[in-house]
Amino acid sequence: MxxxxxxxxxxxxxxxxxxxxxxxxxxxxxxxxxxxxxxxxxxxxxxxxxxxxxxxxxxxxxxxxxxxxxxxxxxxxxxxxxxxxxxxxxMAMILQDPKFSLNPVMTIGRQITETLRRHENVTKREARRRALEMLEAVQITDPERVFGLYPFEVSGGMGQRAMIAMMLVCGPxxxxxxxxxxxxxxxxxxxxxxxxxxxxxxxxxxxxxxxxxxxxxxxxxxxxxxxxxxxxxxxxxxxxxxxxxxxxxxxxxxxxxxxxxxxxxxxxxxxxxxxxx
Amino acid sequence: MTAIEASKPARRRRARGLAVNFGRFAIMLATTVLGLLAVTFFIGRVVPIDPVLAIVGDRAPAAVVERVREQMGFNLPLWQQFVVYLRQALTGDFGVSVLTTNPVMDDILRVFPATLELATVGTLIGAGLGVPLGVVAAVRRGSIADQIARVIGLIGYSVPIFWLALLSLLLFYAKLKWVAYPGRLDVAYEYTFTPITGLYLVDAAWTRQWDVLWDAFRHIILPGALLGYFSLAYISRMTRSFMLNELGQEYVVAARAKGLSEGRIVWFHALRNAAVPLVTVIALSYAGLLEGAVLTETVFSWPGIGLYITNSLQNADMNAVLGGTIVIGSVFIAINLFSDLLYRLLDPRTRAR
Structure with missing residues (x-):
């Protein structure tokens, strides 16, 4: 191979x-x-x-x-x-510290859908659905809530999961x-x-x-x-x-x-x- | 962390935070205004100008002087005088101007819109050009574009504005005839046009007098551009430094790793973060212009508050000076509060607490 x-x-x-x-x-x-x-x-x-x-x-x-x-x-x-x-x-990359590697003034949901909408021609609703799915895939129990949170409102572990979701949402x-x-x-x-x-x-x-x-x-x-x-x-x-x-x-x-x-x-x-x- | 926070939706938490902030704003506003009034009151008592003599003249008989002094309440204890002063100031009564014989408030309502209009045009030009210039300078750090931006900024805050004003009048009015002569309107319109708000551009557009609008524009564009250039110099330098800071952050690397274009990273991600401190800078520069750019107003015969206070000061018209000071101080406070509010709106981190 x-x-x-x-x-x-x-x-x-x-x-x-x-x-x-x-x-x-x-x-x-x-x-x-x-x-x-x-x-x-x-x-x-x-x-x-x-x-x-x-x-x-x-x-x-x-x-x-x-x-x-x-x-x-x-x-x-x-x-x-x-x-x-x-x-x-x-190809995607996960950085070290979610405190710095997530944009502080954008909600987590928006940062995930941004990746999707950059690379795939999806509607807003479809992007939101897939972002929520991805948040679930990184074992966030209440994706709906986390979707609307700002990076400073979540813990480091949660932030890093959001980072993983943001980078993997397009399936690299x-x-x-x-x-x-x-x-x-x-x-x-x-x-x-x-x-x-x-x-x-x-x-x-x-x-x-x-x-x-x-x-x-x-x-x-x-x-x-x-x-x-x-x-x-x-x-x-x-x-x-x-x-x-x-x-x-x-x-x-x-x-x-x-x-x-x-x-x-x-x-x-x-x-x-x-x-x- | 999930169980407790889940029961309290983030949105409601934010709303309550905002309400608390408004309460804090109100207290802050009250104390600052009180401080402002105390200072102006103090200045009014300390200056070596006797307000009674200013009215009756220095040849009036002692009995008249004494009677007027009593009428004006100067025989009362100082704290009672302050209470009276507070009551008058809070109802917008700053006394009568010796120079114009109008109530000071009427005068200010006439001259302040002129300054407001000029300062707004200046700030729009300054921020509208200064922010993009600063962004470009930051993105292309060390390039020719950065050097040019640096020189533009340097000239902006090192060349005296009255000199630049005179030269530009010479060039754009006297030689090229691109702009109108000093003043707010042509003489032809000055007696036919009745202002509503005192902001001529707004009034003319509101009443659909397009010829007046064009004339007002031709009068304001040169002083507005000069003040704009002056604030551009400062705003562009600050934008550059804020942007350099943001562009070095990790989230910019993350945004690149997501495959976003440089344009989106710079103008959306980084600038949106740089906007948070930038709001304060622009607001302060705006407040500075609202104090009345005396030199610019003098050169362009602009009947603004800077010119008014300077004239009053030279004629020992204390009521007018103190009234003008209070108005400018209040505007300064208002703009500060407004920028604080905007700051909170732009930065979610300051909203939560």
Missing amino acids: KPLLTVRNLSVTYPTRTGIVEAVRGISFELGRERLGIVGESGSGKSQTGRAIMGLTPPPGIVRADTLSFSGIDLTQAGPAAWRDMRGSR ELLIADEPTSALDVTVQLEVLGILDRLVRDNGMGLIFISHDLRLVSSFCDRVLVMYAGRIVEELATADLSSAKHPYTQGLLDCTPRIGESRHPLPVLERQKEWAA
Whole structure:
């Protein structure tokens, strides 16, 4: 089967006053209709990778790739209008904190129907019906009420569900979730992840799950890419996580505390210069 | 969170919040107006102008002076004088102008519409052009368009307005003959046209006197454009900074991820959020123009409240000055309250509490 997304030698660079900053330095991977996790610390380029795939690299960033193809479409040749038509309808992205990523002066319902009406020729009533359906699909018990609420009137978990509804209402094939649960409470995290998991499975979407939480990613994804300083340093199935070869991954795994074991002090990651080479 | 809030519909909660706000507005209004009146009263007692002498003249016999002083209530204790003053001011009685011999209120009702009309035209021009200019400057930050907007703004608030006014009169009236001469109407209309509200543009349109409307327009457009330019300078800079702030927000990224066009993101999502603080800026600039742009009114012989108060001040006509001050202060308060209300309407977050 052809992969949904093929990335070959992708790089993202930013020209600055003090020289060129390489945020992503030539990474390659493929994604089928599966759940792929990308983990890495702040500044490792994981978010930049997600944004580059969406065509959302902010200027003056430059994206280069030998291949960047999404279900047969060559994204390196896509113009801004073509990108726009794909975003929201065929590929979508969930951001970190619903407190900031939802427009504060628009009701939740309106923000969901906006996605629909942008990409599909639907009547107002039809859009409303589908938005309510979508709110129900993200397990909001009283969609009618939430539809008319403003983002500040709902909790973080509720807001993130609204965000998921807004991004999935057109049924995209690829979803990029950029730290979707980092801003949420631990208990709410699991709920939101559960909802995300079910929707991804049911609709046969490809998911790129970007996180700094290796444990979360390994419990949720089929495969993990570990990024460090703009490169992929390790790629493995989550089942094989314990047999990670790269010292960075091993170091990360080693730092996690385990229940029933007292290790004082916890080992600390010791960075080696050659990892970033 | 669901069970408790579900029993109390959000709409009703918002309505009650609005009612509470109105109550708060009323109290705020009352205290501010009281403060304004206290200040003007105080000024009236402190200035070294004896209102009795201003009426009877400095050659009147002492007995007459004393009688008039009693008639005007200046022999009463200060707090009683303040109560009388309050009662008079609240019924719109600011006394008689020494200069025009009319009741001050009548004078103000005549001159204030002129200022109101000019300030409204100025603000419409200033906001109508300043907001788009600021938005474009923010979207194309660092481009030629941004630089041009910056220069336009810089000139707007650094060049003295009377100088610009004189030059533009020279160019557009004397040389090009595009606009009419200073004043509100041509002499030909001044005696045939009876204003209703005092806003000539409105009155002329209302009574369908199209020739008068056109004439009034030709008179107001140049001073209006100048005041507009003056407020545009400020409004466009503020719009630019508010928009830059909004365009850096995460919801803009989310809107892009939804596939919305840049136009919709900028003019709908971001501007709608920037509009919240912008309302205050525009309202303050409007209130500033309503105080009477004395320089502009002088150059264009515009019989507005700025000119009226300045004249009164130069002739020690305290009733007129204080009356004018109270009116301007009240207008300022009213505009502030109105912008507050608009702010609440635009920002759902301020409505809830």
